[in-house]
Amino acid sequence: xxxxxxxxxxxxxxxxxxxxxxxAERDRQEFVTQMRTLHAAERIEQLVRTLDALPATARTxxxxxxxxxxxxxxxxxxxxxxxxxxxxxxxxxxxxxGPDRPLTASQxxxxxxxxxxxxxxxxxSVFLTLGxxxxxxxxxxxxxxxxxxxxxxxxxxxxxxxxxxxxxxAYAVARMATQPLRQLAQAATELxxxxxxxxxxxxxxxxxxxxxxAFNTMQEQLRRYLQERTQxxxxxxxxxxxxxxxxxxxxxxxSDLTLRGKLADDLxxxxxxIRDGLDxxxxxxxxxxxxxxxxxxxxxxxxxxxxxxGQNVSLHGVTGASISARxxxxxxxxxxxxxxxxxxxxxAQVTVSLGxxxxxxxxxxxxxxxxxNQLQSVFTxxxxxxxSRSRDTGGTGxxxxxxxxxxxxxxxxxxxxxxxxxxxxxxxxLPLS
Numbered sequence: 539x540x541x542x543x544x545x546x547x548x549x550x551x552x553x554x555x556x557x558x559x560x561x562a563e564r565d566r567q568e569f570v571t572q573m574r575t576l577h578a579a580e581r582i583e584q585l586v587r588t589l590d591a592l593p594a595t596a597r598t599x600x601x602x603x604x605x606x607x608x609x610x611x612x613x614x615x616x617x618x619x620x621x622x623x624x625x626x627x628x629x630x631x632x633x634x635x636g637p638d639r640p641l642t643a644s645q646x647x648x649x650x651x652x653x654x655x656x657x658x659x660x661x662x663s664v665f666l667t668l669g670x671x672x673x674x675x676x677x678x679x680x681x682x683x684x685x686x687x688x689x690x691x692x693x694x695x696x697x698x699x700x701x702x703x704x705x706x707x708a709y710a711v712a713r714m715a716t717q718p719l720r721q722l723a724q725a726a727t728e729l730x731x732x733x734x735x736x737x738x739x740x741x742x743x744x745x746x747x748x749x750x751x752a753f754n755t756m757q758e759q760l761r762r763y764l765q766e767r768t769q770x771x772x773x774x775x776x777x778x779x780x781x782x783x784x785x786x787x788x789x790x791x792x793s794d795l796t797l798r799g800k801l802a803d804d805l806x807x808x809x810x811x812i813r814d815g816l817d818x819x820x821x822x823x824x825x826x827x828x829x830x831x832x833x834x835x836x837x838x839x840x841x842x843x844x845x846x847x848g849q850n851v852s853l854h855g856v857t858g859a860s861i862s863a864r865x866x867x868x869x870x871x872x873x874x875x876x877x878x879x880x881x882x883x884x885x886a887q888v889t890v891s892l893g894x895x896x897x898x899x900x901x902x903x904x905x906x907x908x909x910x911n912q913l914q915s916v917f918t919x920x921x922x923x924x925x926s927r928s929r930d931t932g933g934t935g936x937x938x939x940x941x942x943x944x945x946x947x948x949x950x951x952x953x954x955x956x957x958x959x960x961x962x963x964x965x966x967x968l969p970l971s
Contacts, residue, residue: 543712551704572626578662578678579630585676586635590669610677622646624662631664641666648679718746725753732828732947733761771816782809814936826864833861833868833897833968834890840872841888850885851876857892861968863948871944871952872899874937875964879903883961896950899966907956916954917942941966 585604589597628643635641641664648661662678721738728735737754740747785805792798834856844851879886883903891898908916915921922935938952941964945952950968957963 541712543715544708547708547711548704551708555700575626575630578627579634581678582631582664582676583634586666586668586674589672589674594670594672610679622660627662627664631666635666639666718742718749722749722753729757729760733757733764775812775816778812826866828862828864830860831863831865831868833857833859833863836863836865836868837872837888837890837899840869840876844873844876844880844886849876849880851880851888852886853888853890855890857890857897859892859897859970861897861948861970863968864944867944867947871941871966874941875899875901875966878937878941879905879962879964893967895971896967896969899968900963901966902957902963903961905962907960907962908954910956913954913956938964 585600588600592600622645624643624645628641631641631643632639643662643664645660646663648659659680661680664676664678666674666676668674725735725738735757737757738750740750740754742750782805786802789798789801789805792801838853841851841853876886876888879901880903883905885904887902889900889902891900916935917938918935919939920935938954942952945966945968948968950966952964952966955963955965
Protein backbone atom coordinates (compact mmCIF):
# COMPACT_ATOMS: atom_id res chain seq x y z
CA UNK A 539 0.00 0.00 0.00
CA UNK A 540 2.82 2.41 0.85
CA UNK A 541 4.54 1.62 -2.45
CA UNK A 542 1.36 2.15 -4.45
CA UNK A 543 0.54 5.46 -2.81
CA UNK A 544 4.18 6.55 -3.17
CA UNK A 545 4.29 5.69 -6.89
CA UNK A 546 0.89 7.30 -7.47
CA UNK A 547 1.97 10.54 -5.83
CA UNK A 548 5.38 10.65 -7.50
CA UNK A 549 3.99 9.69 -10.90
CA UNK A 550 1.15 12.20 -10.71
CA UNK A 551 3.36 15.07 -9.56
CA UNK A 552 6.06 14.28 -12.14
CA UNK A 553 3.47 14.10 -14.92
CA UNK A 554 1.95 17.42 -13.82
CA UNK A 555 5.39 19.03 -13.49
CA UNK A 556 6.48 17.72 -16.91
CA UNK A 557 3.33 19.06 -18.56
CA UNK A 558 3.74 22.41 -16.81
CA UNK A 559 7.39 22.67 -17.83
CA UNK A 560 6.53 21.74 -21.40
CA UNK A 561 3.85 24.42 -21.66
CA ALA A 562 6.06 26.98 -19.91
CA GLU A 563 8.99 26.20 -22.20
CA ARG A 564 6.79 26.50 -25.27
CA ASP A 565 5.46 29.85 -24.08
CA ARG A 566 8.99 30.99 -23.31
CA GLN A 567 10.18 30.02 -26.77
CA GLU A 568 7.27 31.88 -28.35
CA PHE A 569 7.99 34.93 -26.20
CA VAL A 570 11.71 34.86 -27.03
CA THR A 571 10.96 34.49 -30.73
CA GLN A 572 8.51 37.37 -30.59
CA MET A 573 11.00 39.61 -28.76
CA ARG A 574 13.76 38.74 -31.23
CA THR A 575 11.41 39.56 -34.10
CA LEU A 576 10.51 42.92 -32.58
CA HIS A 577 14.16 43.67 -31.87
CA ALA A 578 15.15 42.79 -35.44
CA ALA A 579 12.31 44.92 -36.83
CA GLU A 580 13.42 47.81 -34.63
CA ARG A 581 17.03 47.59 -35.85
CA ILE A 582 15.97 47.35 -39.49
CA GLU A 583 13.58 50.32 -39.07
CA GLN A 584 16.31 52.48 -37.59
CA LEU A 585 18.70 51.58 -40.37
CA VAL A 586 16.15 52.08 -43.15
CA ARG A 587 15.00 55.45 -41.84
CA THR A 588 18.61 56.57 -41.47
CA LEU A 589 19.38 55.54 -45.06
CA ASP A 590 16.21 57.23 -46.32
CA ALA A 591 17.30 60.49 -44.71
CA LEU A 592 20.76 60.44 -46.36
CA PRO A 593 21.70 61.00 -49.99
CA ALA A 594 22.99 57.97 -51.88
CA THR A 595 26.59 59.23 -51.76
CA ALA A 596 26.56 59.41 -47.95
CA ARG A 597 25.18 55.94 -47.29
CA THR A 598 28.43 53.97 -47.62
CA UNK A 599 29.80 54.79 -44.10
CA UNK A 600 26.43 53.89 -42.57
CA UNK A 601 26.38 50.57 -44.39
CA UNK A 602 29.90 49.82 -43.13
CA UNK A 603 28.87 50.44 -39.53
CA UNK A 604 25.69 48.37 -39.95
CA UNK A 605 27.64 45.32 -41.18
CA UNK A 606 28.74 44.64 -37.61
CA UNK A 607 27.21 42.69 -34.78
CA UNK A 608 25.35 40.17 -36.89
CA UNK A 609 23.64 42.50 -39.39
CA UNK A 610 24.74 42.26 -43.00
CA UNK A 611 23.59 44.99 -45.38
CA UNK A 612 24.19 45.33 -49.07
CA UNK A 613 22.63 47.30 -51.90
CA UNK A 614 21.63 44.80 -54.58
CA UNK A 615 18.62 44.14 -56.78
CA UNK A 616 15.67 42.30 -55.25
CA UNK A 617 16.00 38.56 -55.75
CA UNK A 618 13.56 35.70 -55.56
CA UNK A 619 13.60 34.41 -51.98
CA UNK A 620 13.89 30.60 -51.80
CA UNK A 621 13.78 30.37 -48.01
CA UNK A 622 10.90 29.90 -45.64
CA UNK A 623 8.69 32.96 -45.42
CA UNK A 624 9.09 34.92 -42.19
CA UNK A 625 5.60 36.37 -41.91
CA UNK A 626 6.11 37.62 -38.33
CA UNK A 627 9.11 39.77 -39.27
CA UNK A 628 7.41 41.00 -42.44
CA UNK A 629 4.30 42.05 -40.49
CA UNK A 630 6.39 43.86 -37.86
CA UNK A 631 8.31 45.77 -40.58
CA UNK A 632 5.10 46.81 -42.38
CA UNK A 633 3.74 48.13 -39.08
CA UNK A 634 6.86 50.22 -38.61
CA UNK A 635 7.74 51.21 -42.20
CA GLY A 636 4.24 51.40 -43.62
CA PRO A 637 2.20 48.98 -45.69
CA ASP A 638 3.13 50.59 -49.03
CA ARG A 639 6.84 49.82 -48.91
CA PRO A 640 7.69 46.68 -50.93
CA LEU A 641 9.46 44.09 -48.77
CA THR A 642 9.81 40.35 -48.25
CA ALA A 643 11.23 38.43 -45.29
CA SER A 644 12.37 34.83 -45.02
CA GLN A 645 14.59 32.46 -43.12
CA UNK A 646 17.47 30.88 -45.06
CA UNK A 647 20.48 28.75 -44.04
CA UNK A 648 23.42 30.83 -42.88
CA UNK A 649 26.43 30.50 -45.15
CA UNK A 650 28.94 31.85 -42.63
CA UNK A 651 27.86 29.92 -39.54
CA UNK A 652 28.88 26.30 -38.74
CA UNK A 653 26.33 23.62 -37.91
CA UNK A 654 25.34 23.23 -34.25
CA UNK A 655 24.64 19.60 -33.24
CA UNK A 656 24.13 18.70 -36.93
CA UNK A 657 21.52 21.48 -37.24
CA UNK A 658 22.19 24.23 -39.78
CA UNK A 659 21.49 27.69 -38.28
CA UNK A 660 18.97 29.97 -40.01
CA UNK A 661 19.51 33.63 -40.93
CA UNK A 662 16.69 36.12 -41.40
CA SER A 663 16.81 37.66 -44.86
CA VAL A 664 14.92 40.85 -45.82
CA PHE A 665 14.56 42.43 -49.29
CA LEU A 666 13.08 45.94 -49.37
CA THR A 667 13.27 49.25 -51.25
CA LEU A 668 14.39 52.58 -49.86
CA GLY A 669 12.40 55.74 -50.38
CA UNK A 670 14.34 56.65 -53.55
CA UNK A 671 13.83 53.19 -55.02
CA UNK A 672 17.23 51.77 -54.06
CA UNK A 673 16.98 47.99 -53.44
CA UNK A 674 18.37 46.81 -50.12
CA UNK A 675 19.20 43.31 -48.89
CA UNK A 676 19.62 42.77 -45.15
CA UNK A 677 20.75 39.56 -43.43
CA UNK A 678 20.34 39.09 -39.68
CA UNK A 679 22.56 36.34 -38.35
CA UNK A 680 21.76 34.53 -35.09
CA UNK A 681 23.71 35.71 -32.08
CA UNK A 682 26.76 33.70 -31.17
CA UNK A 683 26.47 31.60 -28.00
CA UNK A 684 28.21 32.92 -24.96
CA UNK A 685 30.98 30.83 -23.37
CA UNK A 686 29.65 27.95 -21.31
CA UNK A 687 31.54 29.15 -18.24
CA UNK A 688 29.41 32.29 -18.13
CA UNK A 689 26.02 30.56 -18.27
CA UNK A 690 26.40 26.99 -17.09
CA UNK A 691 22.93 25.39 -16.82
CA UNK A 692 21.97 24.22 -13.36
CA UNK A 693 19.04 22.06 -14.36
CA UNK A 694 20.71 18.91 -13.05
CA UNK A 695 21.06 20.39 -9.58
CA UNK A 696 17.50 21.67 -9.67
CA UNK A 697 16.18 18.32 -10.92
CA UNK A 698 18.04 16.44 -8.17
CA UNK A 699 16.72 18.75 -5.45
CA UNK A 700 13.20 18.53 -6.87
CA UNK A 701 13.30 14.72 -7.06
CA UNK A 702 14.69 14.43 -3.51
CA UNK A 703 12.11 16.78 -2.00
CA UNK A 704 9.33 15.12 -3.99
CA UNK A 705 10.41 11.65 -2.85
CA UNK A 706 10.51 12.69 0.81
CA UNK A 707 7.12 14.37 0.55
CA ALA A 708 5.52 11.42 -1.25
CA TYR A 709 6.97 8.93 1.25
CA ALA A 710 5.73 10.99 4.21
CA VAL A 711 2.24 11.27 2.70
CA ALA A 712 2.18 7.54 1.86
CA ARG A 713 3.22 6.58 5.40
CA MET A 714 0.68 8.95 6.90
CA ALA A 715 -2.10 7.65 4.65
CA THR A 716 -1.41 3.97 5.36
CA GLN A 717 -0.55 4.24 9.07
CA PRO A 718 -4.19 3.78 10.18
CA LEU A 719 -4.48 0.66 7.99
CA ARG A 720 -1.33 -0.83 9.54
CA GLN A 721 -2.62 -0.11 13.04
CA LEU A 722 -5.97 -1.67 12.23
CA ALA A 723 -4.33 -4.76 10.71
CA GLN A 724 -2.03 -5.14 13.73
CA ALA A 725 -4.96 -4.78 16.10
CA ALA A 726 -6.93 -7.42 14.17
CA THR A 727 -3.95 -9.81 14.36
CA GLU A 728 -3.56 -9.22 18.11
CA LEU A 729 -7.29 -9.65 18.61
CA UNK A 730 -7.10 -13.20 17.28
CA UNK A 731 -4.53 -14.08 19.94
CA UNK A 732 -5.85 -11.96 22.82
CA UNK A 733 -9.47 -10.82 23.00
CA UNK A 734 -8.55 -8.75 26.08
CA UNK A 735 -6.09 -6.52 24.21
CA UNK A 736 -6.42 -2.76 24.87
CA UNK A 737 -8.86 -0.96 22.55
CA UNK A 738 -7.61 1.14 19.64
CA UNK A 739 -7.02 4.82 20.43
CA UNK A 740 -9.64 6.97 18.71
CA UNK A 741 -7.74 9.79 17.05
CA UNK A 742 -6.94 11.17 13.62
CA UNK A 743 -9.29 12.10 10.77
CA UNK A 744 -13.01 11.41 11.07
CA UNK A 745 -12.84 8.30 8.84
CA UNK A 746 -10.02 6.83 10.95
CA UNK A 747 -11.85 7.60 14.20
CA UNK A 748 -14.99 5.96 12.85
CA UNK A 749 -13.07 2.80 11.84
CA UNK A 750 -11.31 2.63 15.23
CA UNK A 751 -14.62 3.08 17.06
CA ALA A 752 -16.27 0.35 14.97
CA PHE A 753 -13.34 -1.99 15.67
CA ASN A 754 -13.51 -1.35 19.40
CA THR A 755 -17.26 -1.98 19.36
CA MET A 756 -16.73 -5.27 17.54
CA GLN A 757 -14.04 -6.31 20.04
CA GLU A 758 -16.31 -5.55 22.99
CA GLN A 759 -19.17 -7.52 21.43
CA LEU A 760 -16.90 -10.51 20.82
CA ARG A 761 -15.59 -10.30 24.38
CA ARG A 762 -19.13 -10.30 25.81
CA TYR A 763 -20.13 -13.16 23.51
CA LEU A 764 -17.21 -15.33 24.60
CA GLN A 765 -17.76 -14.53 28.26
CA GLU A 766 -21.45 -15.34 28.01
CA ARG A 767 -20.72 -18.60 26.20
CA THR A 768 -18.12 -19.63 28.76
CA GLN A 769 -20.44 -18.75 31.62
CA UNK A 770 -23.27 -20.67 29.98
CA UNK A 771 -21.14 -23.77 29.49
CA UNK A 772 -19.84 -23.52 33.05
CA UNK A 773 -23.39 -23.21 34.36
CA UNK A 774 -24.52 -26.20 32.32
CA UNK A 775 -21.60 -28.24 33.58
CA UNK A 776 -22.26 -27.23 37.17
CA UNK A 777 -26.00 -27.91 36.94
CA UNK A 778 -25.39 -31.32 35.36
CA UNK A 779 -23.00 -32.47 38.07
CA UNK A 780 -25.75 -33.05 40.66
CA UNK A 781 -28.09 -35.18 38.49
CA UNK A 782 -25.10 -37.09 37.08
CA UNK A 783 -23.94 -37.86 40.60
CA UNK A 784 -27.41 -39.09 41.53
CA UNK A 785 -27.51 -41.21 38.39
CA UNK A 786 -24.17 -42.79 39.26
CA UNK A 787 -25.43 -43.63 42.77
CA UNK A 788 -28.59 -45.18 41.37
CA UNK A 789 -26.62 -47.16 38.79
CA UNK A 790 -24.73 -48.80 41.65
CA UNK A 791 -28.05 -50.23 42.87
CA UNK A 792 -28.79 -51.97 39.58
CA SER A 793 -28.61 -55.70 40.17
CA ASP A 794 -27.99 -56.66 36.55
CA LEU A 795 -24.19 -56.42 36.23
CA THR A 796 -24.28 -56.23 32.44
CA LEU A 797 -26.80 -53.41 32.42
CA ARG A 798 -24.94 -51.68 35.23
CA GLY A 799 -21.72 -51.69 33.19
CA LYS A 800 -23.43 -50.30 30.11
CA LEU A 801 -25.11 -47.53 32.07
CA ALA A 802 -21.85 -46.64 33.81
CA ASP A 803 -20.05 -46.47 30.43
CA ASP A 804 -22.74 -44.21 28.99
CA LEU A 805 -22.57 -41.96 32.02
CA UNK A 806 -18.77 -41.74 31.80
CA UNK A 807 -19.01 -40.89 28.09
CA UNK A 808 -21.52 -38.15 28.90
CA UNK A 809 -19.27 -36.68 31.58
CA UNK A 810 -16.26 -36.84 29.24
CA UNK A 811 -18.21 -35.05 26.53
CA ILE A 812 -19.24 -32.28 28.90
CA ARG A 813 -15.71 -31.89 30.25
CA ASP A 814 -14.20 -31.83 26.76
CA GLY A 815 -16.75 -29.26 25.63
CA LEU A 816 -15.72 -27.00 28.48
CA ASP A 817 -12.07 -27.55 27.66
CA UNK A 818 -12.76 -26.57 24.04
CA UNK A 819 -14.47 -23.37 25.16
CA UNK A 820 -11.60 -22.52 27.51
CA UNK A 821 -9.06 -23.11 24.74
CA UNK A 822 -10.79 -20.43 22.64
CA UNK A 823 -11.08 -17.91 25.48
CA UNK A 824 -8.50 -18.11 28.23
CA UNK A 825 -7.82 -15.48 30.86
CA UNK A 826 -4.40 -16.93 31.71
CA UNK A 827 -1.74 -14.19 31.44
CA UNK A 828 1.05 -14.44 28.88
CA UNK A 829 4.64 -14.57 30.13
CA UNK A 830 8.15 -15.40 28.94
CA UNK A 831 8.61 -19.12 29.40
CA UNK A 832 11.46 -21.58 28.95
CA UNK A 833 10.00 -23.82 26.25
CA UNK A 834 12.39 -26.71 26.88
CA UNK A 835 11.27 -26.97 30.49
CA UNK A 836 7.59 -27.14 29.51
CA UNK A 837 8.17 -29.79 26.84
CA UNK A 838 10.47 -31.86 29.10
CA UNK A 839 7.90 -31.74 31.91
CA UNK A 840 5.05 -32.86 29.61
CA UNK A 841 7.11 -35.75 28.23
CA UNK A 842 8.24 -36.80 31.71
CA UNK A 843 4.63 -36.83 32.95
CA UNK A 844 3.64 -38.97 29.97
CA UNK A 845 6.46 -41.46 30.70
CA UNK A 846 5.43 -41.60 34.37
CA UNK A 847 1.90 -42.40 33.25
CA GLY A 848 3.23 -45.43 31.38
CA GLN A 849 3.15 -43.98 27.88
CA ASN A 850 5.84 -44.78 25.30
CA VAL A 851 7.22 -41.25 24.74
CA SER A 852 10.74 -40.18 23.73
CA LEU A 853 12.12 -36.63 23.46
CA HIS A 854 14.95 -35.54 21.14
CA GLY A 855 16.56 -32.12 20.82
CA VAL A 856 17.01 -28.95 22.85
CA THR A 857 16.24 -25.37 21.76
CA GLY A 858 17.32 -23.17 24.67
CA ALA A 859 14.57 -20.80 23.55
CA SER A 860 12.30 -18.60 25.60
CA ILE A 861 8.87 -17.86 24.14
CA SER A 862 5.90 -15.72 25.11
CA ALA A 863 3.22 -18.21 26.16
CA ARG A 864 0.47 -19.15 28.57
CA UNK A 865 2.17 -22.03 30.41
CA UNK A 866 -0.92 -24.05 31.32
CA UNK A 867 -2.43 -23.70 27.84
CA UNK A 868 0.87 -24.67 26.21
CA UNK A 869 1.14 -27.76 28.41
CA UNK A 870 -2.41 -28.70 27.37
CA UNK A 871 -1.53 -28.31 23.70
CA UNK A 872 1.57 -30.53 23.95
CA UNK A 873 -0.23 -33.07 26.13
CA UNK A 874 -3.03 -33.42 23.60
CA UNK A 875 -0.56 -34.02 20.77
CA UNK A 876 1.33 -36.69 22.74
CA UNK A 877 -1.86 -38.37 23.99
CA UNK A 878 -3.25 -38.42 20.47
CA UNK A 879 -0.06 -40.03 19.13
CA UNK A 880 0.11 -42.68 21.88
CA UNK A 881 -3.61 -43.44 21.71
CA UNK A 882 -3.72 -44.00 17.96
CA UNK A 883 -0.11 -44.89 17.13
CA UNK A 884 1.24 -46.81 20.16
CA UNK A 885 4.09 -44.37 20.81
CA ALA A 886 5.05 -40.70 20.50
CA GLN A 887 8.44 -39.69 19.14
CA VAL A 888 8.89 -35.99 20.01
CA THR A 889 11.58 -33.94 18.24
CA VAL A 890 12.18 -30.24 18.91
CA SER A 891 14.37 -27.87 16.88
CA LEU A 892 15.07 -24.15 16.68
CA GLY A 893 14.52 -22.24 13.44
CA UNK A 894 15.30 -18.65 12.52
CA UNK A 895 11.93 -17.35 13.71
CA UNK A 896 10.11 -20.37 15.17
CA UNK A 897 10.39 -23.25 17.60
CA UNK A 898 9.35 -26.41 15.75
CA UNK A 899 7.97 -29.47 17.57
CA UNK A 900 7.34 -32.71 15.66
CA UNK A 901 5.29 -35.49 17.26
CA UNK A 902 5.35 -38.71 15.24
CA UNK A 903 3.40 -41.87 16.00
CA UNK A 904 3.45 -45.44 14.73
CA UNK A 905 -0.15 -45.61 13.56
CA UNK A 906 -1.61 -46.16 10.09
CA UNK A 907 -1.79 -42.44 9.31
CA UNK A 908 -4.75 -40.48 7.94
CA UNK A 909 -6.11 -40.23 4.38
CA UNK A 910 -4.80 -37.10 2.69
CA ASN A 911 -8.29 -35.72 2.12
CA GLN A 912 -9.03 -35.84 5.88
CA LEU A 913 -5.87 -34.22 7.27
CA GLN A 914 -7.80 -30.97 7.83
CA SER A 915 -11.09 -32.56 8.81
CA VAL A 916 -9.66 -34.03 12.01
CA PHE A 917 -9.35 -30.50 13.41
CA THR A 918 -13.14 -30.12 13.27
CA UNK A 919 -14.67 -30.41 16.77
CA UNK A 920 -16.02 -33.89 17.59
CA UNK A 921 -14.83 -35.31 14.25
CA UNK A 922 -13.64 -38.93 14.41
CA UNK A 923 -12.42 -41.33 11.78
CA UNK A 924 -14.36 -44.56 11.55
CA UNK A 925 -11.40 -46.97 11.46
CA SER A 926 -8.57 -46.82 13.96
CA ARG A 927 -9.72 -43.53 15.49
CA SER A 928 -13.25 -44.52 16.52
CA ARG A 929 -14.95 -43.99 19.88
CA ASP A 930 -13.90 -47.46 20.94
CA THR A 931 -10.30 -46.30 21.25
CA GLY A 932 -11.34 -43.43 23.48
CA GLY A 933 -11.68 -39.69 23.02
CA THR A 934 -14.43 -37.39 21.78
CA GLY A 935 -12.64 -35.88 18.79
CA UNK A 936 -11.67 -32.45 20.12
CA UNK A 937 -8.09 -33.02 21.30
CA UNK A 938 -6.56 -31.76 18.05
CA UNK A 939 -9.09 -28.94 17.87
CA UNK A 940 -8.04 -27.70 21.30
CA UNK A 941 -4.36 -28.06 20.40
CA UNK A 942 -4.78 -26.00 17.20
CA UNK A 943 -6.80 -23.33 19.05
CA UNK A 944 -4.04 -22.95 21.62
CA UNK A 945 -1.35 -22.85 18.92
CA UNK A 946 -3.19 -20.12 17.02
CA UNK A 947 -3.75 -18.12 20.21
CA UNK A 948 0.04 -18.12 20.57
CA UNK A 949 0.52 -16.92 17.00
CA UNK A 950 1.67 -20.35 15.83
CA UNK A 951 0.44 -23.05 13.48
CA UNK A 952 -0.37 -26.74 13.81
CA UNK A 953 -0.77 -29.11 10.89
CA UNK A 954 -0.59 -32.85 10.21
CA UNK A 955 1.14 -34.89 7.55
CA UNK A 956 1.71 -38.56 6.84
CA UNK A 957 5.37 -39.37 7.42
CA UNK A 958 7.25 -40.87 4.49
CA UNK A 959 8.41 -43.78 6.69
CA UNK A 960 4.96 -44.44 8.10
CA UNK A 961 2.83 -43.01 10.86
CA UNK A 962 1.29 -39.60 11.36
CA UNK A 963 3.37 -36.52 12.22
CA UNK A 964 1.98 -33.44 13.96
CA UNK A 965 4.09 -30.30 13.39
CA UNK A 966 3.75 -27.40 15.81
CA UNK A 967 5.45 -24.07 14.97
CA LEU A 968 5.58 -21.33 17.61
CA PRO A 969 7.06 -17.83 17.08
CA LEU A 970 10.08 -16.85 19.14
CA SER A 971 8.96 -13.25 19.64
